[in-house]
Every structure is written in structure tokens, then in C-alpha cells.
Amino acid sequence: MPFNTTAFELRSDISDILCSWASLIVDTRRVSRPERTVPSVSGFLLTHLDWLAEHEVGAELSAETAGLVERARRILSSEKVHAFAVGSCPERACTGTLRASVHPDTPGRLSEVRCTVERTHRWAESEWLRLGERVSGESGRTRRPMWLGVAEITRMWNVSRGSVYRLASERSWRRCSRGRKTYYHSDDVAETMRDRVSRS
Template identity: 40%
Template sequence: MPFNAAAAEARSSITSVLASWAALIADERGIGAPQRHVVQLARFVHENVRWLCAHWAAGDAVEEFTTLTRLARRACEPRQVRIVPVGDCVRSRCTGKLRAVVKVVPGARPKPSEIRCSADDGHWWASDEWAALSTGMHAHEGSGRVWYSVADIEALRNISSGSVYRLASQNQWRRRKVSGKVYYHHADVTAALGS
């Protein structure tokens, strides 16, 4: 079984922070501190949370516990976000560039979630609106070529890499190679796969 370094780091941080706050509570209240085990430390801090909330360092405690929560969530659900360039924004007079935000969870297929404009936060589309967005993009195609990697096509079109390579070969997609990575022209991908 592989060692999860992020989980080990999170557990160590949780133990250290809980032990520090438990020591502060025990010292200032004149009560015995629990053993240095996460469950016992957490229970002790929880039992004394009203006292801690009234303490001058309560804000620091909240900040540290929030950081620990984020750290633990990241260790449990390692998730990366990839930004995939899509093209020019389709909204009139907008000079922004559209980018797909693709969430990558190890061991699972990439999941596209939304397309956002670099110039205006109000210009965004959920994954179920992408087909309608594609229609608007064709009016802006003259502004330059957009190239997609195999991973980008996999994520955006929800097909396997083998299917991407097969379709590229069958349909003779224009391709270019940059630093050993193959990219395909968006017009060829759209022509083969539709909007």
C-alpha cells in the first residue's frame, strides 16, 4: 500500500496544534492535559471550547483550526485543477480569453466544471452550457488558432485518450508537437466531435 505523505503531514500538524491549544487550556485553567493522541486532544479542546472562545487568542485558534481543516481535506481528497485555454470570449466587446477549469482527481477521469473569462468574472458557463457556448465561439474563430493536448480533449469531450488518437488519425487532424507533447487544432476536433 502506498504511503500517503500528505495524510501523514496533516495528522502530524493536527496533533501538534491540538497539543499546543490543549496545553494552553490546561496551564491557564489549572487542569490536567490529556495524552498526546488526536482523539483525546480534540475531545479536551472541544470540552473547553467555551473557555477558549472567550480567550484573547481565540482568533488565532480559529485560524489554525481552519488551516488544519483545509490541510486534512486536501489530504483526503487530493484534487488538482487544470486550466485549459478555449478561445476568445464570445460576449460582445469583451477582449478576454476563455479557459476551461478542469478538476483532476487521481485515479478518476478528469471532470470539466466550468468555462471562465479572463477579463470578466460574470462571463462563465457551466459544463451543461458548453454546447451553446461553442456556437458563439465559431463567430470568433478568425482571431487565431487554438490547440488542445490529448489530455485537454479527454477532459473537455469526456472520451478516452485511445479514442482521441484514433479519431486524430482517421480524420487527419492538424497537429503540432511542442516539447514532445502533441497538440491538435480545435477546428479539427470540433469537426469530428461536434459542439
């Protein structure tokens, strides 16, 4: 992942600005200085928040922290997100359209499919296979087989690569090879993952 200089600069500014306000409190109120970490300084400022609110420069603190928050939001919103239409919502009497949001560059950030009309109609990655059947109207017997790579399985079900290989061997997943990569039958994968959830 490339180094984000903008985020690094913001992190430094957050530390410097919060520490400068902590110094004001320490010098004025004659209290012990907190450890120079953002969590420690933030907790220190919260402890003295009432005093800061009544101080003549309290409005400046509010303005500076609001500026930091806005900068952080701009950095987060610049994350690459792939969004695309999937099809009509399969829920009864719903007129909405399904849209998928995929976060390819953010490990741990969950992708999902949402309905444009009803907010409660949403599906996590691990539910996409079943959702695909509902949207297409095809059952497991009539649709063409779908093959999943190891990276897709680890992301959709939040399991390690080692667990994928172990489960594939233990449960005898059907597989195919394309070049140097191995892909597993989605039905076998989904059945195994459902069993894991039911036992947990």
C-alpha cells in the first residue's frame, strides 16, 4: 500500500495542536502534563473541557478541532470505492434497485449490496451467492457453476488463507485450475461456511 503523506501530515498536526492546548492547561492550572500520545492528550483535554469552554480562547479550540475532523473526513472520503448496479431488489413488493459498494484497497473494510429504496434490504459479501440466485431467478440446479479464488473466499467469509486450504482438503471441495491459480466450487464453499456458522 503506498505511503499516504497527507494522512501522515494530518496525524502530526493532530498531535501538535492537541499538545499545544494541553500545554495551556498545564501552564495555567499547574497540573501534571499528560503523556505525549493522542489518546492520552485527548483524555486530558476532555477532563478539563469545562474549563476550556469558559476560557476566552475556547472558541479557537473548537474551530481548530473542527478543522482537523474535516481534513480527516476528506482523506477518508478519497478512498477508492467501486460502486455499480446489480439488479432489482428481490424482496417482495420492493421497487428498489440493488447497488454494490466494493472497497478493493481497504483490507477489513466490508463490501455490501444495498437497496436504493429500503435501507434494511442489505447483504454482506458472505450472502452474495444466495442473493445472486434470487436476483437471477436461477436455482442451484439450473445455474452455471461459479468458482471462487482463495482471495475471494478469505474476504467474503473473513477466514485465513490457511483455513481455506484446510477446509478445501477436509471437505473435498470441487476445484478447477486456471493458469497457476486454483478455484473452488461456490456451492461447496457456501455449504461449509454455513456449517461453521451453525456450529459457532
